[in-house]
Amino acid sequence: MTDERITYKNKNAESESDTTEERKTVIRIRDVRKSFGDNHVLNGFHMELHEGENLVVMGRSGSGKSVMIKCLVGLMAPDSGYIEVMGKEIATLNRQTLDELRSDIGFLFQGSALYDSMTVRENIEFPMRRHKEKLGAVSDTTTLVMEALENVGLGHTLDLMPAELSGGMQRRIALARTLILKPKIILYDEPTSGLDPITAKEIIELMRSIQIKYNTSSLIITHDVDCARVISERMILLVDGINYAEGTYAELSASTDPKVEAFFKK
Amino acid sequence: MKLVDRIKQFFVQIGELSYFAGRFFKEVFTPPFEFRELLRQCYQMGNRSLVLVGVTGFIIGLVMTLQSRPTLIQFGAVSWMPNMTGISIVREIGPVITALICAGRIASGIGAELGSMRVTEQIDAMEVSGTNPFKYLVVTRILATTLMLPLLVVFGDLIALYGSALVENLKGDVSFQLYFNIVFDALGFGDIIPATIKSFFFGFVIGLVGCYKGYYSKKGTAGVGVAANSAVVMASLLVFVVDFIAVFVSDIFYEL
Numbered sequence: 001m002t003d004e005r006i007t008y009k010n011k012n013a014e015s016e017s018d019t020t021e022e023r024k025t026v027i028r029i030r031d032v033r034k035s036f037g038d039n040h041v042l043n044g045f046h047m048e049l050h051e052g053e054n055l056v057v058m059g060r061s062g063s064g065k066s067v068m069i070k071c072l073v074g075l076m077a078p079d080s081g082y083i084e085v086m087g088k089e090i091a092t093l094n095r096q097t098l099d100e101l102r103s104d105i106g107f108l109f110q111g112s113a114l115y116d117s118m119t120v121r122e123n124i125e126f127p128m129r130r131h132k133e134k135l136g137a138v139s140d141t142t143t144l145v146m147e148a149l150e151n152v153g154l155g156h157t158l159d160l161m162p163a164e165l166s167g168g169m170q171r172r173i174a175l176a177r178t179l180i181l182k183p184k185i186i187l188y189d190e191p192t193s194g195l196d197p198i199t200a201k202e203i204i205e206l207m208r209s210i211q212i213k214y215n216t217s218s219l220i221i222t223h224d225v226d227c228a229r230v231i232s233e234r235m236i237l238l239v240d241g242i243n244y245a246e247g248t249y250a251e252l253s254a255s256t257d258p259k260v261e262a263f264f265k266k
Numbered sequence: 267m268k269l270v271d272r273i274k275q276f277f278v279q280i281g282e283l284s285y286f287a288g289r290f291f292k293e294v295f296t297p298p299f300e301f302r303e304l305l306r307q308c309y310q311m312g313n314r315s316l317v318l319v320g321v322t323g324f325i326i327g328l329v330m331t332l333q334s335r336p337t338l339i340q341f342g343a344v345s346w347m348p349n350m351t352g353i354s355i356v357r358e359i360g361p362v363i364t365a366l367i368c369a370g371r372i373a374s375g376i377g378a379e380l381g382s383m384r385v386t387e388q389i390d391a392m393e394v395s396g397t398n399p400f401k402y403l404v405v406t407r408i409l410a411t412t413l414m415l416p417l418l419v420v421f422g423d424l425i426a427l428y429g430s431a432l433v434e435n436l437k438g439d440v441s442f443q444l445y446f447n448i449v450f451d452a453l454g455f456g457d458i459i460p461a462t463i464k465s466f467f468f469g470f471v472i473g474l475v476g477c478y479k480g481y482y483s484k485k486g487t488a489g490v491g492v493a494a495n496s497a498v499v500m501a502s503l504l505v506f507v508v509d510f511i512a513v514f515v516s517d518i519f520y521e522l
């Protein structure tokens with residue numbers, strides 16, 4: 001299987017590969033496997049995310065993208081393989097150390113996953129209830145919540161319920177909730193799925209501005225080619241449970257491999 | 267073949283439910299404690315079922331008295347009415363009816379709520395934001411049902427007795443004061459204590475089953491419906507099982 005993988009790393013310009021070498025690796029996935037009964041979802045997946053990088057993982061629906069990202073934060077345990085986030089191996093952490101690590105990781109869920117019995121304000125405050133120490137001297141959470149809401153341009157929704165918001169607004173509130181603890185790594189699970197192209201573009205712009213403002217490392221899962229083109233520095237194609245191809249958008253979109261080509265066909 | 271599968275499924279569920287209960291007892295005594303959420307749940311549960319329990323209790327008390335009057339008159343024992351209804355309501359009918367209403371109202375509500383939170387990944391979102399969802403959602407709900415059910419039972423009992431007293435008052439010229447005096451004279455600790463203990467267990471079972479079904483709900487919106495529905499069925503069934511065991515045990519204790 002390993003021989004099938006396509007890497008464009010060597011074709012990179014020398015100077016570029018030099019800079020990536022110097023960047024710290026914040027996420028390292030080695031040979032991760034996961035099956036559900038006879039359904040072999042991940043069959044030896046490798047991935048590395050460097051500090052400050054925007055990495056896009058593309059794959060077809062059901063290829064195991066969400067499974068992979070859930071293994072990263074310990075929501076699912078892989079059958080075998082090694083996962084390390086910010087120098088800590090996920091499998092060895094207990095509840096407390098895992099929670100500490102998770103406060104540095106932002107997770108934007110595929111369906112927003114807003115708590116529908118709580119107001120927008122309570123939703124955004126929720127991650128702060130267990131991580132007070134991370135907020136430092138700030139005792140008034142209202143200013144933090146307002147700041148987070150202004151960041152996503154939805155300051156007026158403070159006391160609304162999630163059900164009163166449109167899908168795009170919900171996604172932005174979810175983004176605000178993800179950012180409230182100022183995570184160092186953000187995992188986006190299909191941030192633009194189910195949104196119209198214009199709203200999708202707004203979300204992508206938000207993601208970019210956040211990346212610049214807080215210098216976060218981002219792992220973006222998507223099957224939206226436009227999103228990948230705009231935001232990715234590097235891309236990984238997840239096919240048949242492995243990192244089938246790896247490279248920049250330009251490199252991959254020019255590929256002649258039939259499985260890679262299939263992603264970029266309009 | 268199918269029957270074998272079903273029987274197997276039944277025992278698997280019992281096993282899982284016991285494991286779930288074990289986890290509850292492990293988590294309920296370790297900090298952090300979610301007091302605010304517990305209070306909110308208690309309030310919601312009481313609020314949601316108070317009217318229903320009241321109306322049902324009133325009708326049960328009324329109907330039971332009306333139905334048994336002719337027979338008691340036949341035996342010239344109508345003056346025993348307060349004793350009879352009082353004891354049967356407090357010992358058996360009040361707790362069981364209230365528990366069944368709550369199984370329909372609360373267990374299904376919890377099942378649907380947690381089920382949809384599971385399906386829409388809200389439980390996962392809690393987990394990654396550093397709040398233990400088992401503590402925040404499950405422990406608070408099970409504690410709330412366990413604490414609230416006995417209160418609802420007392421409330422239901424009183425309304426049912428009032429319904430019964432109303433009939434006696436209108437048809438039999440027994441004053442309310444006399445009626446309640448007879449009832450409270452007739453009731454002993456042997457009636458009240460087992461009924462109260464039993465009510466705690468009813469509440470526990472209702473919360474436990476609702477949470478278990480919702481927490482492990484299958485993906486998809488259909489999973490939520492199944493969770494709510496099977497929570498009611500299983501909770502009602504377990505209420506009767508607990509009732510059976512409770513009567514059996516209290517029978518031994520009080521040598522009745």
Ligand SMILES: Nc1ncnc2c1ncn2[C@@H]1O[C@H](COP(=O)(O)OP(=O)(O)OP(=O)(O)O)[C@@H](O)[C@H]1O
Pocket residue numbers: 036039041059060061062063064065066067068110223
């Ligand atoms: N909890 C689970 N139990 C059983 N099978 C699962 C579970 N979660 C995921 N799967 C299976 O794993 C496979 C990959 O699912 P996953 O959700 O990762 O897909 P995905 O790549 O995120 O797709 P999409 O783009 O549609 O979100 C699917 O075949 C799915 O049926």
Ligand SMILES: [Mg+2]
Pocket residue numbers: 065066067110189190
């Ligand atoms: Mg997915």
